[in-house]
Amino acid sequence: MAQGGNAPLGSARVVIEVTAPKRLDVSGLLLTAAGKVRSDADFVFFNAPQGPGVTHRPAGGGSPDAIAVDTAAVPGEITRIVVTASLDDQRATFAGTEPTATLRDADTGRELFTFTPPRLSRETALVVVEVYRRGTEWKVRAVGQGYADGLAGIATDFGVSVEERTPAAAAATAPEAPPVPPAAPQAPGTAPRGAATPPPQAPGTPPPMPSGSPAVGKITLDKGRVNLVKGGSVSLEKGGKPFLSSVRMGLGWEPAGHGRSIDLDASVIAFDAQREKIDTAWFMKLSIFNGAIAHSGDNLTGKGGGDDEAITVHLAGLPPEVCGLVFVVNSFSGQKFTDIKNAYCRLVDTATDQELVRFDLAQSEPHTGVAMCKLVRQFSGEWVMTALGEYVNAKTARSMVKPAAAML
CATH class of the missing domain: 2.60.60.30 (sav2460 like domains)
Structure with missing residues (x-):
């Protein structure tokens, strides 16, 4: 085999x-x-x-x-x-x-x-x-x-x-370094543990946004479905308030050649404020954080309509130390992404099954891994989705941890 x-x-x-x-x-x-x-x-x-x-x-x-x-x-x-x-x-x-x-x-x-x-x-x-x-x-x-x-x-x-x-x-082993205690929940407008403390703000002004978040005039869900391009971001807010409590990230692809099966694996890697990995949901570990993140399971061919794999995230159920989620897709069997077409990720409201955000991967590269998108918790507590589309030579989610951390 x-x-x-x-x-x-x-x-x-x-x-x-x-x-x-x-x-x-x-x-x-x-x-x-x-x-x-x-x-x-x-x-x-x-x-x-x-x-x-x-x-x-x-x-x-x-x-x-x-x-x-x-x-x-x-x-x-x-x-x-x-x-x-x-x-x-x-x-x-x-x-x-x-x-x-x-x-x-x-x-x-x-x-x-x-x-x-x-x-x-x-x-x-x-x-x-x-x-x-x-x-x-x-x-x-x-x-x-x-x-x-x-x-x-x-x-x-x-x-x-x-x-x-x-x-x-x-067996006798060397003593391990003491574990880093989990970050305490942050008050609105304060930086996560390990982040630079923002300067005091004048009354009535919003707190500064972390690096990589949308600037003034940010895109939100107020006008409905959003199509992202590589590097684009959307805040998961509507009417100035958090709009979603649970979302589903659907990921899909098709074989580029006729009759060929493509075995790709979608995963999500959770990071803390220091960009250190906390846990990963993948085909061998379908549920993490007591079910706050749940993976649909492995699709072995890439054929058929709809999402090939999906990962559901109950945002309200995530531990407070989770500050970033990076969604990745890997070719476990070593096939390159030039062998697939029409790869995409889409964010769906689990309550209504309505597609809210979509990112279509415009081009393929001869690599075995790709970081599709990220969800980042801002200082204010809002979540922002950013389209990545960054290719990496990595067959497994484990190999994607360091590259994904650098993209946060």
């Missing part, structure tokens, strides 16, 4: 073996539609080898570490089983020693699929493959998504208490 590829599972009971030139620890995580484990009991590894429908098989007798999946025994609320690999030597990386996953029929041992991710570098842990439901059918997808912070990074992303359960936590 190629990275990003998917196929019907082909058997109700399978074993996923993972091998590499270096010693590995293989684990499985049972995830709900929200992209999280229900509890630490849904994390299956060598110290906790049994889960509902999922079992860890330790290496021995010539057989490698593996995760066995009996789809008939997997609880109905579980939509995905993610198979991970981490290096036993926590000082080593996967550079030049990419692991290979072999999926076999558990009853006959027959090989069904193999997958080796493209060349890795600083990664010390990897989401190798995922077994997932599509309606009543079970499928397998080649992922190959790397993490530089070991299995603990993967486990934390999926909601596991790493202090208690992960093998990585059992």
